[in-house]
Amino acid sequence: xxxxxxxxxxxxxxxxxxxxxxxxxxxEKEYVSIIGPSGCGxxxxxxxxxxxxxxDEGEILVNGKSMGDVPIQHRRIGYVFQELxxxxxxxxxxxxxxxxxxxxxxxxxxxxxxxxxxxxxxxSDRASSFPSELSGGAQQRVAVSRALASGSTLLLFDEPFGAxxxxxxxxxxxxxxxxxxxxxxxxxxxxHDQEEAMSISDRIIVMKAGRIVExxxxxxxxxxxxxxxxxxxxGEANFLEGKVVEQTPAGSVxxxxxxxxxxxxxxxxxxxxxxxxxRPEFLQVTQDLKGQNCLRGKIxxxxxxxxxxxxxxxxSEGRTLSVEHPICFGELDIEPQDEITIAASPPxxxxxxxxxxxxxxxxxxx
Amino acid sequence: xxxxxxxxxxxxxxxxTAINRLSMEIPDGEYVCILGPTGSGKTSLLKIVxxxxxxxxxxxxINDRLxxxxxxxxxxxxxxxxxxxxxxxMTVLENVAFGPLSRGTSEDEALxxxxxxLEMMRLxxxxxxxxxxxxxxxxxxxxxxxxxxTKAKLLLLDEPLGALDARLRVELRHKLRxxxxxxxxxxxxxxHDQAEATAIxxxxxxLRDGRIRQYATPFHVYMRPQSLFVAHFVGGANFxxxxxxxxxxxxxxxELNQGLLVKVQDNTYLPGEEVVLVIREDRVNVAxxxxxxxxxxxxVVQGEVLSSRFLGEFISCQIRLANGDLLTSRTPTSKTDRLxxxxxxxxxxxxxxxxxxxxxxxxxLTRELRVL
Numbered sequence: 001x002x003x004x005x006x007x008x009x010x011x012x013x014x015x016x017x018x019x020x021x022x023x024x025x026x027x028e029k030e031y032v033s034i035i036g037p038s039g040c041g042x043x044x045x046x047x048x049x050x051x052x053x054x055x056d057e058g059e060i061l062v063n064g065k066s067m068g069d070v071p072i073q074h075r076r077i078g079y080v081f082q083e084l085x086x087x088x089x090x091x092x093x094x095x096x097x098x099x100x101x102x103x104x105x106x107x108x109x110x111x112x113x114x115x116x117x118x119x120x121x122x123x124s125d126r127a128s129s130f131p132s133e134l135s136g137g138a139q140q141r142v143a144v145s146r147a148l149a150s151g152s153t154l155l156l157f158d159e160p161f162g163a164x165x166x167x168x169x170x171x172x173x174x175x176x177x178x179x180x181x182x183x184x185x186x187x188x189x190x191x192h193d194q195e196e197a198m199s200i201s202d203r204i205i206v207m208k209a210g211r212i213v214e215x216x217x218x219x220x221x222x223x224x225x226x227x228x229x230x231x232x233x234x235g236e237a238n239f240l241e242g243k244v245v246e247q248t249p250a251g252s253v254x255x256x257x258x259x260x261x262x263x264x265x266x267x268x269x270x271x272x273x274x275x276x277x278x279r280p281e282f283l284q285v286t287q288d289l290k291g292q293n294c295l296r297g298k299i300x301x302x303x304x305x306x307x308x309x310x311x312x313x314x315x316s317e318g319r320t321l322s323v324e325h326p327i328c329f330g331e332l333d334i335e336p337q338d339e340i341t342i343a344a345s346p347p348x349x350x351x352x353x354x355x356x357x358x359x360x361x362x363x364x365x366x
Numbered sequence: 367x368x369x370x371x372x373x374x375x376x377x378x379x380x381x382x383t384a385i386n387r388l389s390m391e392i393p394d395g396e397y398v399c400i401l402g403p404t405g406s407g408k409t410s411l412l413k414i415v416x417x418x419x420x421x422x423x424x425x426x427x428i429n430d431r432l433x434x435x436x437x438x439x440x441x442x443x444x445x446x447x448x449x450x451x452x453x454x455x456m457t458v459l460e461n462v463a464f465g466p467l468s469r470g471t472s473e474d475e476a477l478x479x480x481x482x483x484l485e486m487m488r489l490x491x492x493x494x495x496x497x498x499x500x501x502x503x504x505x506x507x508x509x510x511x512x513x514x515x516t517k518a519k520l521l522l523l524d525e526p527l528g529a530l531d532a533r534l535r536v537e538l539r540h541k542l543r544x545x546x547x548x549x550x551x552x553x554x555x556x557x558h559d560q561a562e563a564t565a566i567x568x569x570x571x572x573l574r575d576g577r578i579r580q581y582a583t584p585f586h587v588y589m590r591p592q593s594l595f596v597a598h599f600v601g602g603a604n605f606x607x608x609x610x611x612x613x614x615x616x617x618x619x620x621e622l623n624q625g626l627l628v629k630v631q632d633n634t635y636l637p638g639e640e641v642v643l644v645i646r647e648d649r650v651n652v653a654x655x656x657x658x659x660x661x662x663x664x665x666v667v668q669g670e671v672l673s674s675r676f677l678g679e680f681i682s683c684q685i686r687l688a689n690g691d692l693l694t695s696r697t698p699t700s701k702t703d704r705l706x707x708x709x710x711x712x713x714x715x716x717x718x719x720x721x722x723x724x725x726x727x728x729x730x731l732t733r734e735l736r737v738l
Contacts, residue, residue, distance in 0.1 A: 037531060037533070037534070038501045038502075038503055038531055039501060135404075136404070165403055165404050165558040165737070166558055166559040166560065166561075167403065167558070167560070167599065167737045168403075168404075168737060171737075174675075192531040192532055192533075193532045194532055194533060194678065195532070195677055195678055198676050198677060198678055199675040199676060199677050199682075200675070218676045219676050219703060219705065222676070222678055222699075223699075223703060233533055234678070235678045235679070236536065279679075281679050281698060281699065281700045282700055284700065303565065304564070304583075304584050304585045304588070305561070305564055305565055305584075306560070306561060306564045306584070306588050306600070306601055307601070307648055307679075307680065307696070308679070324679070326648065326679075326698040326700070326701075327648065328648040328649060328698070329698070329701075348700075365488075365531065365533055365534050365537070366501070366503075366504070366534075
């Protein structure tokens with residue numbers, strides 16, 4: 001039985017549609033992230049499941065049971081959001097044991113669980129501190145363990161690390177992932193941080209304007225996004241307009257400017273106008289001028305980015321591609337204005353129909 | 367175009383020293399990112415330049431003029447705080463135009479500039495909205511546009527992209543740098559995000575406990591970090607406690623946990639000295655058993671995969687080495703897009719020239735690397 005099953009969910013605020021026909025299944029013990037630009041409805045969706053927002057249409061089943069008339073406090077769902085929400089006047093141990101106590105458990109019976117959870121978040125030595133004495137990261141770990149102590153097997157996270165520093169956030173996300181996996185919990189995690197979603201999720205759901213665009217494993221969505229919006233939102237991409245000129249057994253050949261690109265696409269027809277997308281790191285600088293899928297261009301910008309060097313390559317008048325070269329592949333002897341050749345392998349060139357409302361509109365981030 | 371110079375600046379709040387005898391110089395037209403963890407003094411430093419915080423000691427110069435007792439509005443700088451305060455009763459356009467208007471620009475000119483800045487911030491279509499109709503990220507961009515519209519030549523930005531979604535942040539950081547460069551602005555930009563600082567700054571100031579840990583180009587901060595903390599905070603790396611076992615003319619041999627020996631290029635430490643071995647994650651190569659490993663490599667260690675994480679452009683792999691130590695590798699997805707499963711036996715290898723060695727920190731390794 002799936003842990004969460006959502007059918008035909010819709011929510012409107014006046015004339016604004018926050019959610020439209022959401023259908024979604026979350027399996028037991030799955031770690032699923034929901035990403036999308038701000039205002040896409042991801043928080044509304046999770047609030048509907050928590051019981052904080054009442055949907056206009058549709059059904060939410062948790063463990064097979066309809067949540068329609070179940071009030072928040074009886075849903076047995078752990079919920080952690082961005083704002084730090086510990087009880088400021090309670091010690092850490094009291095915060096964590098709050099759930100079991102309001103459910104009528106004796107302090108004695110919840111003590112074992114609570115001390116186990118404090119061990120898990122490595123804060124046993126801070127059990128009698130007050131929240132304000134802890135860092136933001138530590139407070140958020142307490143909030144997570146308070147949700148865990150409630151005994152629910154389903155956890156909803158709404159940007160739980162949003163208020164924290166980049167470095168702290170990175171350490172915490174792996175810790176939380178480890179905890180929830182060890183305890184065999186199901187997690188639905190809303191985030192605006194693509195890397196966070198990719199690094200900890202079994203599956204990612206991409207939302208835009210109240211709808212689900214697509215879902216899949218992080219690797220699948222990153223390497224083979226079915227939707228052009230996903231290609232741009234989950235990592236960066238270069239987009240080029242082209243036309244399918246041939247269908248080979250390997251896939252479509254797309255003409256872009258005066259270059260023909262072999263792709264593995266099987267869906268478009270000869271003569272069709274298309275957009276091809278290539279991620280900057282899949283464009284590689286090559287000496288082989290006659291190789292497959294080569295583009296010649298002039299370097300118009302070079303920027304050191306840490307793990308990568310980023311080159312801007314002008315391949316034709318007004319058309320510039322970003323190329324990212326990992327530092328560990330060795331330094332390239334390239335300077336601004338140099339002519340270089342770049343190439344991408346067929347599986348890394350994705351082909352999409354031209355969006356009806358134009359490319360810019362389709363890729364809009366809000 | 368303004369330069370900024372701080373000399374022996376000290377600022378205390380009660381018993382806490384926020385800025386600890388800090389001196390630095392920012393030349394005309396430079397884009398400098400102040401990078402550091404929470405509580406490192408980033409915002410205090412910015413406010414001291416803006417004139418909103420008065421230092422207890424030291425001197426602040428803008429364009430070689432001592433400004434310590436000069437009120438903020440006379441310093442020719444515009445400060446965009448992290449907590450942007452927009453006028454709720456004005457439209458977005460009016461909010462942005464207020465910047466130049468308050469500096470005596472004509473109304474036509476102010477509105478034109480305001481529109482231009484809103485376009486750049488991708489908010490042209492929301493010019494007539496009221497601030498409370500916008501998301502937090504949009505409001506932050508309005509505040510930024512208002513600051514930019516003043517055409518002040520010294521821009522002081524406190525986490526200007528902090529409230530934005532990750533994807534938009536990446537896009538706007540390029541824009542911000544472009545604009546600063548085109549307009550010949552000197553910018554001081556506070557951030558806790560090392561990727562942002564690396565992508566935008568001409569120079570990065572790494573701050574910790576109110577002191578400068580390194581002030582250099584992104585390339586130098588990343589490639590030649592001056593301390594363990596900087597190596598950890600910018601770029602990330604593996605850190606191992608070790609002891610120098612042998613010292614030769616072309617390098618040294620370090621002894622790690624359980625007698626594991628590692629060859630390094632560095633030979634500045636003496637046998638018996640306690641040191642820390644640092645290996646950048648992307649310098650660790652991971653091979654599966656049976657795979658060909660170039661034989662000239664010195665450091666080959668058996669291990670087992672604990673977990674693999676997909677990060678988009680990279681795949682990171684956590685490995686438990688035969689001696690019990692943990693090692694993280696980071697491989698470009700363009701090299702391999704395979705996630706090695708937990709439990710997989712692997713061989714980690716790295717070159718002596720890809721390691722760095724630091725003396726063991728007196729406060730201990732954990733405290734030295736602490737980011738809170």
